[in-house]
Amino acid sequence: MPIIVNQISFPLNATEQEVISTALKKLGSASKHAIDGEIHKSSLDARKRNDIHFVHSVFVTLDSADLEKKLCEKNTSLTYVERSVYKPVISTEKAEGKVVIAGFGPAGMFAGLALAEQGYRPIILERGSSMEKRTASVQKFWLTGELNTNCNVQFGEGGAGTFSDGKLTTRIKDPLCRYVLERFVDFGAPKEILTKAKPHIGTDNLRNIVTAIRKRIIELGGEVRFDTALTDLSIANGKVQTISAGDKNEKVSALILAIGHSARDTFELLQCKNIFLEPKPFSVGARIEHKQAAVDESLYGDHAGNPLLPKGEYQLSWRDKNGRGVYTFCMCPGGTVVPSASESGGTVTNGMSEFARDGENANAAVVVAVTPDDFGHCPLDGVTFARSIEQKAYTL
Numbered sequence: 001m002p003i004i005v006n007q008i009s010f011p012l013n014a015t016e017q018e019v020i021s022t023a024l025k026k027l028g029s030a031s032k033h034a035i036d037g038e039i040h041k042s043s044l045d046a047r048k049r050n051d052i053h054f055v056h057s058v059f060v061t062l063d064s065a066d067l068e069k070k071l072c073e074k075n076t077s078l079t080y081v082e083r084s085v086y087k088p089v090i091s092t093e094k095a096e097g098k099v100v101i102a103g104f105g106p107a108g109m110f111a112g113l114a115l116a117e118q119g120y121r122p123i124i125l126e127r128g129s130s131m132e133k134r135t136a137s138v139q140k141f142w143l144t145g146e147l148n149t150n151c152n153v154q155f156g157e158g159g160a161g162t163f164s165d166g167k168l169t170t171r172i173k174d175p176l177c178r179y180v181l182e183r184f185v186d187f188g189a190p191k192e193i194l195t196k197a198k199p200h201i202g203t204d205n206l207r208n209i210v211t212a213i214r215k216r217i218i219e220l221g222g223e224v225r226f227d228t229a230l231t232d233l234s235i236a237n238g239k240v241q242t243i244s245a246g247d248k249n250e251k252v253s254a255l256i257l258a259i260g261h262s263a264r265d266t267f268e269l270l271q272c273k274n275i276f277l278e279p280k281p282f283s284v285g286a287r288i289e290h291k292q293a294a295v296d297e298s299l300y301g302d303h304a305g306n307p308l309l310p311k312g313e314y315q316l317s318w319r320d321k322n323g324r325g326v327y328t329f330c331m332c333p334g335g336t337v338v339p340s341a342s343e344s345g346g347t348v349t350n351g352m353s354e355f356a357r358d359g360e361n362a363n364a365a366v367v368v369a370v371t372p373d374d375f376g377h378c379p380l381d382g383v384t385f386a387r388s389i390e391q392k393a394y395t396l
């Protein structure tokens with residue numbers, strides 16, 4: 001198991017070897033037990049314009065796990081980590097029928113990959129099309145305004161994030177976060193996503209990675225059915241018995257719903273089947289757009305344009321006296337604002353960028369948090385609320 005040596009500050013132009021050597025020095029005499037060292041994360045500290053530098057953390061593996069644990073107990077700048085191996089618990093019970101996953105976004109993709117790698121042969125249903133057809137459908141919408149309600153920026157191979165900024169940020173701390181990043185690298189993502197504090201994969205890389213994951217699932221015996229929505233299901237004795245999708249009705253042993261947050265018709269189906277649903281708070285707002293150069297200048301001053309610096313990013317937040325938050329979210333440096341609707345007669349926007357983030361403009365969402373007290377406590381009241389805003393924006 002590796003340990004993480006935290007808080008190693010270095011100027012922008014330091015080499016990886018210099019950073020790792022400093023991490024080893026921090027371990028004192030224990031460093032002679034080191035068998036491996038690599039940068040874990042690098043984040044930029046640009047709070048003082050005259051002292052812009054990186055703060056790194058470094059993975060170091062010692063030849064003794066006991067020594068690693070002992071060191072971490074004594075020294076608060078060290079963290080002991082378990083390896084990010086994912087071992088699902090496999091049932092020995094025989095079940096009739098197939099395991100079916102509805103949706104091929106990140107949730108469905110990783111569920112399908114984990115199952116296929118453990119010897120299951122999952123059937124994955126995706127209402128949208130494969131990457132190639134989907135990309136054509138999205139391009140058509142952006143050029144002509146003609147929307148395919150089953151295949152668009154939200155629906156299709158790869159799910160809602162495929163035409164996105166490909167920011168791999170999450171606010172949760174879970175060993176599986178590293179597992180996800182490592183799997184992305186296995187399927188062709190740039191290795192730097194393992195070390196950047198704000199990893200970014202880009203829509204261009206993401207599309208190839210998603211296709212590679214689909215191919216792997218199929219090689220292992222899984223099946224991916226595009227243009228095929230889950231449209232019905234039957235439940236008896238507290239278990240899903242059969243599902244309907246396309247022109248087929250099938251007996252299933254398990255159904256994983258990985259349908260994302262925009263499958264409003266499927267939410268209605270679930271409600272009709274008396275499946276427990278509850279409303280959750282979310283945020284609504286608009287996208288703002290400005291010159292990337294202005295963001296870089298305000299953050300980096302004279303250093304703006306230095307190729308060693310990442311494109312400037314910001315995050316702003318404010319709370320009113322009642323505690324309601326307003327904040328910027330999903331800022332896309334060098335990106336574009338894209339129309340992202342999946343229902344006719346509504347306007348939805350999001351941000352997208354390529355790996356290079358070399359577009360002229362930056363954009364971000366400015367959103368306000370809303371709760372069931374604002375829009376209603378019935379399970380689908382949030383959908384009605386969001387839809388009404390989307391339709392008003394469309395009319396405007």
Ligand SMILES: Cc1cc2nc3c(=O)[nH]c(=O)nc-3n(C[C@H](O)[C@H](O)[C@H](O)COP(=O)(O)OP(=O)(O)OC[C@H]3O[C@@H](n4cnc5c(N)ncnc54)[C@H](O)[C@@H]3O)c2cc1C
Pocket residue numbers: 102103104105106107108125126127128153154155156157158159160161162163164165166167168169228229230231258259260261262263266330340350351352
């Ligand atoms: C334009 C855009 C940009 C984004 N950018 C980022 C970003 O940079 N970073 C980030 O972290 N997050 C981003 N997000 C959010 C991110 O995409 C979602 O959090 C993530 O996709 C959720 O994953 P999921 O698998 O749960 O659902 P989804 O990705 O929504 O996938 C659900 C899939 O299920 C399918 N489906 C729905 N109903 C059915 C049915 N009945 N039968 C069969 N299939 C069905 C849909 O077609 C869809 O492909 C972005 C979202 C959008 C729309």
